[in-house]
Amino acid sequence: xxxxxxxxxxxxxxxxxxxxxxxxxxxxxxxxxxxxxxxxxxxxxxxxxxxxxxxxxxxxxxxxxxxxxxxxxxxxxxxxxxxxxxxxxxxxxxxxxxxxxxxxxxxxxxxxxxxxxxxxxxxxxxxxxxxxxxxxxxxxxxxxxxxxxxxxxxxxxxxxxxxxxxxxxxxxxxxxxxxxxxxxxxxxxxxxxxxxxxxxxxxxxxxxxxxxxxxxxxxxxxxxxxxxxxxxxxxxxxxxxxxxxxxxxxxxxxxxxxxxxxxxxxxxxxxxxxxxxxxxxxxxxxxxxxxxxxxxxxxxxxxxxxxxxxxxxxxxxxxxxxxxxxxxxxxxxxxxxxxxxxxxxxxxxxxxxxxxxxxxxxxxxxxxxxxxxxxxxxxxxxxx
Numbered sequence: 001x002x003x004x005x006x007x008x009x010x011x012x013x014x015x016x017x018x019x020x021x022x023x024x025x026x027x028x029x030x031x032x033x034x035x036x037x038x039x040x041x042x043x044x045x046x047x048x049x050x051x052x053x054x055x056x057x058x059x060x061x062x063x064x065x066x067x068x069x070x071x072x073x074x075x076x077x078x079x080x081x082x083x084x085x086x087x088x089x090x091x092x093x094x095x096x097x098x099x100x101x102x103x104x105x106x107x108x109x110x111x112x113x114x115x116x117x118x119x120x121x122x123x124x125x126x127x128x129x130x131x132x133x134x135x136x137x138x139x140x141x142x143x144x145x146x147x148x149x150x151x152x153x154x155x156x157x158x159x160x161x162x163x164x165x166x167x168x169x170x171x172x173x174x175x176x177x178x179x180x181x182x183x184x185x186x187x188x189x190x191x192x193x194x195x196x197x198x199x200x201x202x203x204x205x206x207x208x209x210x211x212x213x214x215x216x217x218x219x220x221x222x223x224x225x226x227x228x229x230x231x232x233x234x235x236x237x238x239x240x241x242x243x244x245x246x247x248x249x250x251x252x253x254x255x256x257x258x259x260x261x262x263x264x265x266x267x268x269x270x271x272x273x274x275x276x277x278x279x280x281x282x283x284x285x286x287x288x289x290x291x292x293x294x295x296x297x298x299x300x301x302x303x304x305x306x307x308x309x310x311x312x313x314x315x316x317x318x319x320x321x322x323x324x325x326x327x328x329x330x331x332x333x334x335x336x337x338x339x340x341x342x343x344x345x346x347x348x349x350x351x352x353x354x355x356x357x358x359x360x361x362x363x364x365x366x367x368x369x370x371x372x373x374x375x376x377x378x379x380x381x382x383x384x
Contacts, residue, residue, distance in 0.1 A: 012038035013378035030375035047113035117330035128282035165272035208311035
C-alpha cells in the first residue's frame with residue numbers, strides 16, 4: 001500500500017496543502033518547526049486515529065478553526081481508495097471512504113501505517129501507559145474489530161470507577177454494593193478479550209523483534225517483550241514487575257480476573273479506583289536479561305524502540321491483505337550514528353513506501369532520497 005496523494009485543510013500549521021507521493025522513498029525536508037512532521041502525523045492519524053505527539057485531537061486543528069481535514073488517496077496494486085477524516089475541535093469526528101460516510105473506526109481497515117519518531121523513546125523509558133498505547137494501536141491495526149473492544153472496556157472502566165468513587169463518598173461497604181457485580185461482569189468479559197489479544201501479540205512480536213534489533217544494533221542482546229499482568233497478582237505500582245506465566249484460555253483469564261477483582265474489592269472501595277485489569281498492566285521490555293527502563297544505554301534504548309516499530313511493520317506485512325504498511329521515519333536519522341543510519345536504510349529499503357522527515361537532508365542516506373518534498377512555514381515550497 002502507498003499514499004499517492006495527501007491533502008490537508010486547517011491541520012496544524014497548514015491552511016491547505018497538496019502533496020503527491022510516489023512508491024519507494026520520499027523525504028520531507030525543512031527546518032525545525034516548519035511543518036514536515038505535521039505531514040507525517042496526518043498520514044499516521046488515518047491508520048491509528050491518534051497522534052504520536054499529543055493525546056488529544058484539539059491541538060491538531062489550526063488556530064481559530066473548528067475542524068481540520070485530512071484526505072488521502074491510497075493505492076494497492078490496481079485498487080485505489082480515498083479516505084477522509086474531519087477532526088473536530090469539540091464533538092465527535094467524522095469520516096468518509098470514497099465519499100461515503102463511515103465511522104472513524106473504519107479507517108484503519110484501509111490504511112496501515114507504522115510511524116517511528118523520537119517520542120517513541122517513551123515506549124521504553126516512559127510509564128506503562130506508553131507501552132499499553134503502543135500495543136493497543138498495533139492490535140487495532142492487526143485486528144480492527146478490537147478497537148471496539150478497547151473503546152467499550154474504557155467506557156465500562158470509567159463507569160465502574162465512578163461507582164466506586166460514589167460508594168466511597170457515601171461510606172458503602174462492598175457487600176452492600178450489588179450493582180458493582182454487573183459492572184464486574186462487563187469489565188471481565190471485555191478485559192479478558194483484550195488481555196488475550198495482548199498476550200498473543202507479545203508472542204508474535206518475539207521473532208521479528210529479535211531480528212530487527214540484531215540488524216539495527218549489530219549485536220544479539222536477546223530483546224524480549226512480555227506482559228506483567230495485574231490480575232496475576234503483580235503490584236501495579238512497581239516500575240518493573242516480573243512477568244508471570246498466563247494461560248491464553250479465555251475461561252481461565254476470566255476466572256483469574258474475577259478472583260483478582262474480589263480480592264481487591266475492599267482496597268478499591270477505599271481508594272475509589274479499579275486496581276486490576278488491562279488498564280494497569282505493563283509490557284516489560286528487556287535486553288541482556290535486564291529491564292530496558294533503568295538499565296539500557298541510550299543506544300540500546302533507541303535500538304529497542306526502533307526494533308519494536310520495525311517488528312510491527314513486519315507483522316502487518318505478513319498478515320495484511322493491503323500489502324506493506326507505509327513506513328514513516330520522523331526525524332530519526334539525526335539521532336543515529338553513521339553505522340545505524342546505514343543499517344536502518346538497508347532494513348527499510350524493501351518496503352513499498354517509506355516516508356522520511358529530516359531537518360538536514362544529508363542526514364538521510366542517499367538510498368532513501370529518491371524524492372524530496374521541501375517544507376517551509378506550512379507551505380510546500382518545492383516538490384521535486
